[in-house]
Amino acid sequence: MSSLKQVQTPALLLDRACLEANAARMRQRAEQLGVKLRPHMKTAKCDEIARVAHGGVQGPITVATINEAEFFFAQGYQDMLYAVCVVPQKLDRIAAITTQGGRLSVIVDSITAARAVAAHQGPHTVLIEIDCGENRTGIRPDDPALLDIAKALTASPSCTLLGVLTHGGHSYSAQDIPGIVQVAEAERMAAVQAAQILREAELSCEVVSVGSTPTAMHAAHLEGVTEMRPGVYLLGDLFQAGVKSCGSDQIAATVLASVISHRRDSNRLVVDAGGLALSKDRSTAGRPFDSGYGWVLDAKTGLRIGDLQVRSVHQEHGEVTSERPLPWDRLPIGALVRIQPNHICMTAAMYDRYHVIGSDGQVEATWPRTNGW
């Protein structure tokens, strides 16, 4: 137990009660929707948080890097899905886990990658990535390559074709909740359609996996889907609040920073959280909920201070502005503030641990994160 004052800034704080509530809400959503929850650990990258996501146990998870897979496998996780198209040179590291009995499914979206996986000694469990309109990776469900890929995989003794996966990431561009509901339906439809094509060709498709936090929160139903993979919902951020995946009071992770300079001449104060501590993500730019580089909260209460936001960043400097005169006396040099980030996946990646804040506002634990590849 220590107080916030003993934490060296900048630091990543995690409100435990808020995290638990976010986790419970999504577990309930998954139950309502009748799908398995495979939370994406690309945001949290933390064993303790993954356990909270599953209500205290090490359940199935999604990872974005092999490093995450290795980290979680070492902690005891047995059922993982690596949700970025795999390339041949990563198969050895993947098989190092699967040969020890862990499941680390991979995804492919090309015949080239499918053949490489099929030719590898494995064992591999594989999903085919479907593009449901995000236009990032994946093939359209009606692409004839779907069956070619499936056949290349099933022809290999070292491969098991597990199913299909898609990601409705274009939900981030939706303008409102009806827009997100529409993307969620496109996401579901694309995955279910691909699954149907596989099954009609007498190929197995046990898993039909979808997922993004906005679509998970707002999907009308997920008929035909077996699992979903939201991730950022655990911590939340201003972008997610902007697209109504959460309220701004449901953001569990914030950056603790110190006021380091007063510039009364231009109504700015400077904090020691800049482009590294907050990230240079400006995904809220041009949206009605543009939040600069983050909102400034009272360090103790967690409530926003006026309209204060971080308006610009240098590497280790964040410039805080307001439409009104800044509250200089409330925020002297050395004062602590919390900053809600735009995009927590980017921000959290700069830290090697969370300082976990209990209901009394004290730091009750530090939880390690993994980073890198």
Place this chain on the structure above:
Amino acid sequence: MSSLKQVQTPALLLDRACLEANAARMRQRAEQLGVKLRPHMKTAKCDEIARVAHGGVQGPITVATINEAEFFFAQGYQDMLYAVCVVPQKLDRIAAITTQGGRLSVIVDSITAARAVAAHQGPHTVLIEIDCGENRTGIRPDDPALLDIAKALTASPSCTLLGVLTHGGHSYSAQDIPGIVQVAEAERMAAVQAAQILREAELSCEVVSVGSTPTAMHAAHLEGVTEMRPGVYLLGDLFQAGVKSCGSDQIAATVLASVISHRRDSNRLVVDAGGLALSKDRSTAGRPFDSGYGWVLDAKTGLRIGDLQVRSVHQEHGEVTSERPLPWDRLPIGALVRIQPNHICMTAAMYDRYHVIGSDGQVEATWPRTNGW
């Protein structure tokens, strides 16, 4: 010794010959200008690179975080300057170094911070930060607070007033070399003017410190200045090439990535270097040298492939585009490319090591980096 093919992507590569040439060029500049070189380690954060900067020895350095100071002190560096306004809660960690005989000078820009440093048991060596027009932190040289701060510091038995420091960071916004020359002169003038005011008040001002990579490269002269603190010049990036601090062939650090997906339908290919591996820095946006999220180079030769650039990023995906049809056969799934980053300070911060490439294109060493605070 290993080949690039054995490196897991994404990874941070460092061309040793290019680094050494960049380092030698800046040493020569410092010599020409008649000032001491105190390279800023906020970019490289690496012992081996700091040694290259000084031609093989552990010379004076600048740091942006206490973590860097601790890292370099543990490696043997004795003369460091922490160039971000210090706050009271960081003084114990700083004194933990200075009481062991290391010099870790701090900077202040307010009477509040000066009094806190003066009241701390120390020992502390202190510079006063001057704002030369960047308008970030620091006081204007003619601000009466300059003498108040200096007097508060010199009144303390645990403090030594070392001098003044400024940072011409607005050189980044200059439109051309004459514009940078102008900022360099404003930077010099502000520091020299502040030094003069201190000296006229019979206060000591041994150090007159300026620095940014563009102004260090283009300053007409540095009369009255004692040291400069450029940092990014060691590695270089597309922004620095854009403002003519270096050529695009003088960028020493690149990100090695694998092609993970082909999207022929929209003339895009996807690499496994996204917003984390490259950073979300878009400092080249709106400039004539807008480079997206980076230029794509041949992994072996280091030469740019056509006009290929990373046009958009997701967390672990980078989308590469071209005005012409992409060279699909040259870049099959699994192919390696190198990416020159927009802003290497942000990009490098995502990695815990450099893969050092020798003149034969082989990985000849890995050099650790420090990160965090």
